[in-house]
Amino acid sequence: MSAATHPMDHWIQSFLEAQAAELDAAQNTLLAYGRDLKDFAGWLDHRKQHFATVAQTDVEDYMIACDTEGLSPSTRARRLSAIKQIFRFAFEEGWREDNPVIQIKVAGQKKSLPKTLSVDEVAALLKASRDTGKASLRNTCLLELLYATGMRVTELVTLPVSAARGDPRMILVRGKGGKERMVPLSPPARESLVAYLAERDAEEDKKKAVGHPESRFLFPSRGKSGHLTRHRFFGLIKEIAAKAGVPIDKVTPHTLRHAFATHLLAGGADLRAIQTMLGHADVATTEIYTHVLDEHLTELVMTHHPLAKASDKK
Structure with a gap:
């Protein structure tokens, strides 16, 4: 079932679950998001529209309707914030190929760049992943693949084991709507994949020996989905961050995806190539990483350049 055929309530519930698991959002915050998004969904339903088909003009019309209704500026800003977050989530999940609200600004809000x-x-995260007990090979493989490919978390945890066979130089990633893209693997990612695959296959052979069917997923799990869940992976990456001494609030699968893009760009990679590897439909979406790089370079200059320090003393 494609995202477009899911009821809007399913989109809202999935978004709220992700907020709870990934950002540890407070219950009151989740309730507020839920109320705001259900109001927007009701407005769209009345117009026979869906989150999957919304355009920027539709959101702008909704905000005008909220103003006409007499809602305060703070309430309107909160609703727009919730709408922007669910569409950012939908884009990251591959449910939409675009983010229809990326150009709409919340009053008084600075443009948000990806962390x-x-x-x-x-490097510290990868090093820490190698010392996580029995699951070290799996955990290292997860992080190496994520950093080497820039996959979305859902694409990573649902990878079929067939994609990893034969010590591949490229890995086939299936994105939104079944669209496939090829992403090259770095030597460290290939090495960790080969090591983990041997361990995984040995475990699957043990299961088959006692009558259990073999999993089709690269990262199998005993849960209902049959594969490692995104929620478990979010928890896992936080545990690795704590072990690595990296601030926990900085580390999510999305920040590793962003690191993949910004580090490639800093190394001279072509923006179009990065667009293809990230699975972006529009290069304009990928261009935000040039702003992240600009901001980082500015920070380096202001922090380390002797003239910048001299001007601060005046």
Whole structure:
């Protein structure tokens, strides 16, 4: 079933569950998000529209309707914030190929750039993943693949094991609507994949020996989905961050995806190539990473350049 055929309530529930698991959002915050998004969904339903088909003009019309209704500026800003967050979530999940509200600004709000990680922080995470007990090979493989490919978390945890066979130089990623893209693997990612796959296959052979069917997923789980869940992976990556000494609030699968893009760009990679590997439909979406890089370079200059320090003393 595609995202477009899911009821809007399903979109809202999935978004709220992600907020609870990934950002540890407070219950009152979740309730407020839920109320605001259900109001927007009701307005769309009356117009026979769906989250999957909303355009920027529709959201702008809704905000005008909220103003006409006499809602306070703070309430309107909160509703727009909730709408922007669910569409950012939908875009990251691959439910939509675009983000229809990326150009709409909340009054008084600065443009938000994606958080990312430094090369040293990523290295610390990868090092820590190698010392996580029985699941070390799996955990290292998860992080190496995520950083090497920039996959969305759902694409990563649902990877079929067939995509990893044969020590691949490229891995096939299935995105929104069944669209496929090929992403190259770095040597460290390939090495961790080969090591983990041997361990995974040995475990699957044990299960088959006692009558259990073999999993089709690269990262199998005993849960209902049959694969490692996004929620468990979010918890896992926070545990690794704590072990690595990297601030926990900085580390999510999305920040590793952003690190993949910004580090490639800093290394001279072509923006169109990064667009293809991230699975962005429009290069304009990928261009935000140039702003992240600009901001990072500015920060480096202001922090380390002797003239910048001299001007601060005046």
